[in-house]
Every structure is written in structure tokens, then in C-alpha cells.
């Protein structure tokens with residue numbers, strides 16, 4: 455990437471897509487939290503505030519259906535640490551992360567802890583780029599809508615240092631509720647038809663938000679937790695996908711409902 459390419463990006467002649475991770479170092483110069491669902495901006499503003507409490511200045515950029523929250527590194531940061539930090543932040547705010555288990559939620563860039571040789575990971579539109587479909591530029595909220603003011607604003611932001619990130623993630627891992635589910639279950643299980651466990655037969659849904667239902671987690675309730683009654687998220691279009699924001703496992707939830715997962719099918 456050359457200064458001339460960046461110039462063309464800023465002029466709107468082309469739009470740069472940025473890959474987060476340098477595969478040689480497994481580091482990224484930035485973190486983006488991307489959200490594009492109905493109340494995405496509310497969530498991004500909550501995250502921006504929560505980041506501020508941790509001493510991190512994040513810049514909120516509009517996007518077609520929501521926004522991108524940018525955190526810039528003082529030096530390239532380990533992708534794994536970036537992801538551990540943002541996932542723990544999401545857990546603190548009980549915010550859904552889009553993935554195999556839930557169809558709607560924030561997306562975290564870098565999308566991988568590390569890349570294998572030859573992989574690029576996922577790209578995101580470079581800041582201040584125009585959307586090539588409608589030639590529209592999406593500005594940062596923090597400054598006047600001119601390139602000069604926007605760049606001045608971005609240069610003023612405090613950058614996240616490696617020391618600061620290391621101390622924020624010390625002793626942390628990605629919380630269990632964000633782990634991807636095990637590979638496809640044994641098909642014989644699904645063919646049991648009417649015997650299949652349906653969580654919605656066992657709990658009362660409190661509210662629906664976007665594509666998730668939210669309700670009290672039965673396992674948390676058993677331990678006297680989840681007084682706000684919204685730790686459990688269930689995917690509306692596939693209620694087999696559900697997870698507890700306090701980290702209860704599927705086994706614990708099934709146990710609490712009196713329908714423990716039968717182990718006889720474990721391969």
C-alpha cells in the first residue's frame with residue numbers, strides 16, 4: 455500500500471479493504487467492533503463508553519446499517535489479546551457476538567486469534583472510505599464532516615499500547631459462551647424427531663430483541679444469580695442455539711432444566 459493508494463481511497467476513487475492480521479507476526483494495528491443490526495448504534499455507544507472506563511479512546515464511524523468502532527494500536531498488537539479483551543468487554547455488557555451460535559451480534563476484527571500460513575483472514579472497509587455501491591462516505595461522529603477535521607481528530611486519539619492491553623487481559627481467556635460449538639452432531643441424534651430437546655418448551659421467554667430471545671438462565675437462577683433475568687440468549691430462528699452470558703455451559707443449563715444431555719451419543 456502506497457501513499458498514492460491512500461490518496462485515491464480518500465478521494466473516493468477506490469475503497470481499501472484492510473486485513474487485520476499480519477500473518478508473520480500475528481499482530482494487528484487496529485481493532486474494530488462492527489455492528490449492523492437494529493440497535494447497533496446503541497450498543498456501539500455503550501461499548502465506546504465502557505472502553506473509555508478502561509482508558510481506551512475509540513472512534514465511532516458510521517456504516518450503511520450501523521457503525522464501526524475503531525481502536526488504534528500504538529504498535530501492532532497480538533490479535534489473540536485484542537480478541538480476548540473485546541470478548542470479555544462484550545461479556546461484561548451482556549452483548550451478543552455474532553457467530554455460529556447466534557446469528558446477530560457484534561463482530562470483532564481481528565476475526566482470528568492467529569492465521570495459518572497463506573491465510574488472510576477477514577477484511578473491513580478502511581476508515582473514511584466511500585461505499586463503492588452508493589459513493590457515500592461514512593464519517594466519524596467525533597469531528598466535523600470534512601477530511602481535514604476527521605484526520606485531525608483521528609491523530610489526536612490516544613493509541614492503545616501493548617503494555618496497557620497486556621495488563622487489561624492479564625489472566626483472561628475468551629469466555630466460554632463465545633466458544634464455537636463442537637462440529638456437527640451425529641445425524642442420528644437429529645433423526646430422533648419428537649424426542650429432541652426443545653428449550654422453548656421448558657422456559658418462558660422474557661423479551662425478543664432482533665433475532666434473539668432473552669430470558670433468565672435456569673442454571674444461573676439455580677445458583678441465585680441472574681436477578682435481571684436476561685442472561686440467556688436464544689436464536690429466534692433456531693432455538694437449538696442458545697447461550698448464557700454469565701458463562702454457564704449447555705450441560706449446566708440442560709441439567710438445571712432437569713433434562714441433562716445424554717452422554718450415550720458421544721463418539
Ligand SMILES: [Zn+2]
Pocket residue numbers: 671672673674675685698699700701702
Ligand atoms: Zn447462566
